[in-house]
Amino acid sequence: MPLLAYGRLIEKNHFRIFMHNYYSAVNQEKILEEIDQKGFTCIPNLVPIPICKDLIKSYMDDTLYRSTINMARYNFGQGQYRYFKYPLPNLINTLRKQSYDFLLPLARQWAYNLKQDLSYPDFYADYLRLCHQAGQARPTPLILRYEQGDYNCLHQDLYGELNFPLQLIVMLSDPHKDFDGGELVLTEQRPRMQSRAHVLNLEQGEAAIIAVNYKPKLGTRGYYRATIRHGVSELKKGYRHTMGVILHDAK
Numbered sequence: 001m002p003l004l005a006y007g008r009l010i011e012k013n014h015f016r017i018f019m020h021n022y023y024s025a026v027n028q029e030k031i032l033e034e035i036d037q038k039g040f041t042c043i044p045n046l047v048p049i050p051i052c053k054d055l056i057k058s059y060m061d062d063t064l065y066r067s068t069i070n071m072a073r074y075n076f077g078q079g080q081y082r083y084f085k086y087p088l089p090n091l092i093n094t095l096r097k098q099s100y101d102f103l104l105p106l107a108r109q110w111a112y113n114l115k116q117d118l119s120y121p122d123f124y125a126d127y128l129r130l131c132h133q134a135g136q137a138r139p140t141p142l143i144l145r146y147e148q149g150d151y152n153c154l155h156q157d158l159y160g161e162l163n164f165p166l167q168l169i170v171m172l173s174d175p176h177k178d179f180d181g182g183e184l185v186l187t188e189q190r191p192r193m194q195s196r197a198h199v200l201n202l203e204q205g206e207a208a209i210i211a212v213n214y215k216p217k218l219g220t221r222g223y224y225r226a227t228i229r230h231g232v233s234e235l236k237k238g239y240r241h242t243m244g245v246i247l248h249d250a251k
Contacts, residue, residue, distance in 0.1 A: 022046055022095055023102050031209070032106050035166065039215035039228050040186055042200060046207040047243075051091065052172040056241045059143050064089070066138065071152065077231070079150035081244075083142045092141045092245065095168070100124040100247050103166045103209070110165055113216040113223040120164075124247075127164070131249040136160040140246035143172070144232075146182055147239050152232035154187060156213055159250030167212050168245040169230075171202035179238030184208060189227040190217065199233075202242075212246070 026043055034041040058064055059082065066085035071077045084092060104120055111118040121127050131137070140159055144152070157167060173179055184200040200208055211228040232240075 022098050028102065032103075035209055035211075036106060036109070036215075038198075039188060039226065040198065040200075040208055040210040042202065042206055042208050044203060044206045047095075047170050047205045049205050052170075052205050055143060055243060056172050059145060059241065071150075075153075076155065077150065077152040079144060079146040079152060079232075081142050081144040084139055086139050088139055088141060095245055096141070096247055097124045099168055099245060100127065100164070103164075107165050110216050114225065127247075128249060131160070131162050134160060134162050136162055136249040136251050138250040140244075140248065140250050142244045142246075144242050144244065145239065146179075146232065146235045148235055148237050151234040154185070154229040154231040156229055157244065157246050158213060159246070159248060162248050163212055164247040165212055165215075166209055167247060169202075169208045169210065170243040170245065171204055171206050172241040172243055173239065174204045175201065179235055179240040181234055181236035182240040183233045184230065185233055186210060186228060186230045189229070191224060
């Protein structure tokens with residue numbers, strides 16, 4: 001897609017932001033159906049490559065982040081990630097809001113299938129307000145950086161009692177030039193059955209939408225919870241940057 005198709009280019013927070021509708025060019029019904037069936041999907045070219053490059057450069061700008069986590073210290077794996085602070089860059093605000101609007105019908109359907117009394121307001125600002133009222137007021141979007149030998153253990157991005165059931169992982173680096181290894185790994189744990197694994201090789205600018213905690217799965221006695229975890233395999237060489245866009249905030 002030509003660069004100008006993404007709209008007006010502006011400067012903010014030391015990296016460029018294209019103002020456009022991220023989900024306008026995708027088959028939304030098909031994507032939601034795939035997430036419902038598998039607990040994840042991939043959307044190629046969701047984030048333009050110039051933005052990916054700018055986000056990688058922004059990783060070294062301390063003014064953008066509220067905290068830095070070295071994974072080895074907490075036995076999370078090896079590597080480092082940084083959480084953005086409020087106010088978030090317009091790019092991330094826009095992507096969070098549009099993702100919430102896009103995924104809201106599926107979030108409500110999952111809650112209905114699992115007979116959960118959960119409230120997902122019509123507007124993302126109201127959902128964030130619920131998070132903050134529950135004591136979850138710290139922003140959760142982050143950038144993760146891996147180098148040779150680094151990896152991320154299987155985990156879930158749960159930051160409090162309120163958790164929106166879906167999140168994004170956006171590949172910022174070019175897997176053909178910047179790194180080898182470092183595949184995104186998802187596991188699906190099913191009651192009284194062995195776990196199932198999925199290995200995803202994302203292209204630059206591609207986003208994986210994945211279940212945060214679990215997805216409903218239809219069994220002989222109705223719907224049950226299939227627990228989803230995700231991690232990153234060991235990086236063989238180079239540097240790998242990804243952006244996580246979690247829609248709930250943290251305590």
